[in-house]
Amino acid sequence: MPKMKTNSAAKKRFRFTASGKIKRKQAFKNHILTKKSKKRKRNLTGTVLVDDTQQHRVKALLIK
Numbered sequence: 001m002p003k004m005k006t007n008s009a010a011k012k013r014f015r016f017t018a019s020g021k022i023k024r025k026q027a028f029k030n031h032i033l034t035k036k037s038k039k040r041k042r043n044l045t046g047t048v049l050v051d052d053t054q055q056h057r058v059k060a061l062l063i064k
Contacts, residue, residue, distance in 0.1 A: 004064035022050040022058050
């Protein structure tokens with residue numbers, strides 16, 4: 001039987017930390033940026049951790 005493939009969309013969007021948690025980029029900083037304040041855009045920069053309630057779903061897509 002062939003190996004299971006990792007979900008291509010997920011591997012582009014998520015990364016693992018050294019401790020095994022999953023990082024993601026923040027949403028809402030892609031377009032229509034003129035109406036958003038500088039503070040709001042600045043706070044959307046960077047990465048955050050995937051919520052604990054969603055970690056098992058993302059891991060299922062990444063670890064095959």
